[in-house]
Amino acid sequence: MTRWFEExxxxxxxxxxxxxxxxxxIVRFGKLYDPQYFHTDPEAAKHSHFGGLVASGxxxxxxxxxxxxxRLFAEEDVVRxxxxxxxxxxxxxxxxxxxxxAPVRPGDTVRFTxxxxxxxxxxxxxxxxxxxxLLEGHNQASQLxxxxxxVGFSKLRDYKMPIRxxxxxxxxxxxxxxxxxxx
Amino acid sequence: MTRWFEExxxxxxxxxxxxxxxxxxIVRFGKLYDPQYFHTDPEAAKHSHFGGLVASGxxxxxxxxxxxxxRLFAEEDVVRxxxxxxxxxxxxxxxxxxxxxAPVRPGDTVRFTxxxxxxxxxxxxxxxxxxxxLLEGHNQASQLxxxxxxVGFSKLRDYKMPIRxxxxxxxxxxxxxxxxxxx
Numbered sequence: 319m320t321r322w323f324e325e326x327x328x329x330x331x332x333x334x335x336x337x338x339x340x341x342x343x344i345v346r347f348g349k350l351y352d353p354q355y356f357h358t359d360p361e362a363a364k365h366s367h368f369g370g371l372v373a374s375g376x377x378x379x380x381x382x383x384x385x386x387x388x389r390l391f392a393e394e395d396v397v398r399x400x401x402x403x404x405x406x407x408x409x410x411x412x413x414x415x416x417x418x419x420a421p422v423r424p425g426d427t428v429r430f431t432x433x434x435x436x437x438x439x440x441x442x443x444x445x446x447x448x449x450x451x452l453l454e455g456h457n458q459a460s461q462l463x464x465x466x467x468x469v470g471f472s473k474l475r476d477y478k479m480p481i482r483x484x485x486x487x488x489x490x491x492x493x494x495x496x497x498x499x500x501x
Numbered sequence: 502m503t504r505w506f507e508e509x510x511x512x513x514x515x516x517x518x519x520x521x522x523x524x525x526x527i528v529r530f531g532k533l534y535d536p537q538y539f540h541t542d543p544e545a546a547k548h549s550h551f552g553g554l555v556a557s558g559x560x561x562x563x564x565x566x567x568x569x570x571x572r573l574f575a576e577e578d579v580v581r582x583x584x585x586x587x588x589x590x591x592x593x594x595x596x597x598x599x600x601x602x603a604p605v606r607p608g609d610t611v612r613f614t615x616x617x618x619x620x621x622x623x624x625x626x627x628x629x630x631x632x633x634x635l636l637e638g639h640n641q642a643s644q645l646x647x648x649x650x651x652v653g654f655s656k657l658r659d660y661k662m663p664i665r666x667x668x669x670x671x672x673x674x675x676x677x678x679x680x681x682x683x684x
Contacts, residue, residue: 351563352563367591376562383534383557415597
């Protein structure tokens, strides 16, 4: 999220926009990362248990991630245009659960939403909080195709850094010493 | 796995081979699915908390999946060459957990392994079993970069279909009726 940790609202679905999957991009992703015939060969796929071409699950996940990144960048611009300072997101330490509920077929339009279901300050990294995000994708028939519980870091706005850590941070800016500390 | 459910050995790591990530492919994947500057811009990435370009987590996941698919196809060929009949894998219903432990940087060689940690017959789909797979990626320094608990379907070899289901399967081969049943 581009909100500060303290401002992130819980249980409020955030629309990330929709994407229409084409046969071309399904096959392109399949050939690169998931070359099973029901992801790469529209004719042969008719004889699979899917009855036709379907997107690789990792393709659906990657497109949902792209929609999220695009939406968060767009929101950052809005916050800056309003004279505010956007919050800072960190890397994702992982995924707690991920389910593929229904296949995504060529022509399907999947709308992705992000809902923060809970949050807490990080125990391991001072100044950061953890957001527990539910990412969902629904197709044009409102059928859930994909859901994931994804953990993300988010910077605390109101955090006061202890003097010991401040000194370390200042030292790490010096060439040589910084490299040594970060090792 | 291309072994039959009954033959799948537990807790035996299965080497899926290694992949060396180039800056070019890291940037290509980043531009398509994860356009954050530390995945797409080698110069700007130097000023990120990663200190340089890193692969999107979804890129690492997708490459690991590709290695798995390639390895399973290769094993199928071996089983057939030995006069055997390879087992049948089904789709993956999901992921129970996924962790990104360390960044993957240009030039890193990641070796992926698959370990079946447990298995049981499916409660919902007759004739199929569930495999609980641990997928891991280690870099050239033997550092774990990525791990995931992935669930997969695997066909039972010794399954006897009840007559009721056999009749349904036969009916589903008739045009019209098959389409009706599969709905």
